Amino acid sequence: MQNDGVKLFVGMPLDTVSKSNTINHARAISAGLKALKLLGVDGVELPVWWGIAENEIMGKYEWTAYLAVVEMVQKLGLKLHVSLCFHASQECKIPLPEWVSRNGEVDPNIYFMDRLGQQYKDCLSLAVDDVPVLDGKTPVDVYKEFCENFKSAFSPFLGSTITGISIGLGPDGELRYPSHHGRVKSNYHGAGEFQCYDKNMLSNLKQHAEKHGNPLWGLGGPHDAPAYDNCPISGGFFMENGGSWETPYGDFFLSWYSNQLISHGDRILSLAASAFKDASITGLKRIRKNLMDENAVADLFMYQRMGAYFFSPEHFSLFAQFVRGLNQPIQSLDDLTVEKGDDIESIPGSSLHMQTA
Secondary structure (H helix, E strand, O other): OOOOOOOOEOOOOOOOOOOOOOEEEEHHHHHHHHHHHHHHEEEEEEEEEEEHHOOOOOOOEEEEEEEHHHHHHHOOOOEEEEEEEEEEEOOOOEEOOOHHHHHHHHHHEEEOOOOOOOOOEEEOOOHOOOOOOEEEEHHHHHHHHHHHHHHHHOOOOOOOOOEEEEEEEHHHHHOOOOOOOOOOOOOOOOOOOOOOOOOOHHHHHHHHHHHOOHHHHHHHOOOOOOOOOOOOOOOOOOOOOOOOOOOOHHHHHHHHHHHHHHHHHHHHHHHHHHHHHOOEEHHHHHHHHHHHHOOOOOOOOEEOOOOOOOOOOOHHHHHHHHHOOOOOOOOOOHHOOOOOOOOHHHOOOOOOOOOOO
């Protein structure tokens, strides 16, 4: 873009780097990046998965394929925003690292758990952040070492090609609980369920209740909360008038539950800010400021993800008009040099979402 305002980035496919640590559809991605460059897009966003880069053994990192992608972006003169993903992806079948899953087999309480004992295995429970459950190390230690190794491996690109970094904070990378992971019995999706039943969350709740002089409040979550597929106001907890959420107990529980989430976000963003404190990048400080302090205007706009639909004739022409509307210079797509075998429409997936970071 030709101004100093919001920068336009396009997300690369979630599975740009495969589970076998190779670039998926490298020719198609290369052609797609060239098309974006000709349109005047500022850059792209690349998901970097914990379950790919540190898959087999704790502390053994494999950055080869990700480095190749960064070099591809650099050669085209695009900027890159990296998203460090400490969660799994059901959409593209990227699990947590194998060595983490082995720890989970020994101690299933490293995962979130609902009141029926169902586990959510796509990220670690926030209650183990500072508990040495990963071969003697805490998840916070492991996340920080991952960030530091990334910084070392990609130092030639930080501040030049890589201009921003985001870090995953929970399910799907978001700062939230996996409240809807249970199997629902109907097409209706209700309020979800509280995820406070792994032993570490229960221990935290018990200590909090005893500190407030009400030990019985620390035995578990609300007994009258709705199930996954129930209407939010079914049961008694979330009733509009006279619901338990309005009682002293409800206030106690919801305050504890939300503060656990906020504290987790603070821990993870703090470790990331510390790991990248000397790097000339944006993202972490701005996000942390937004979450923990006063709001600020977002300076990056991420438009969908590259994929078959994105590069289809019916969508790509609309995207070009969108870019035009941002007063970016448009070059003729006839100028695009496509090597033999390149086909930007062959990139799989049509994940549609918009986000700011």
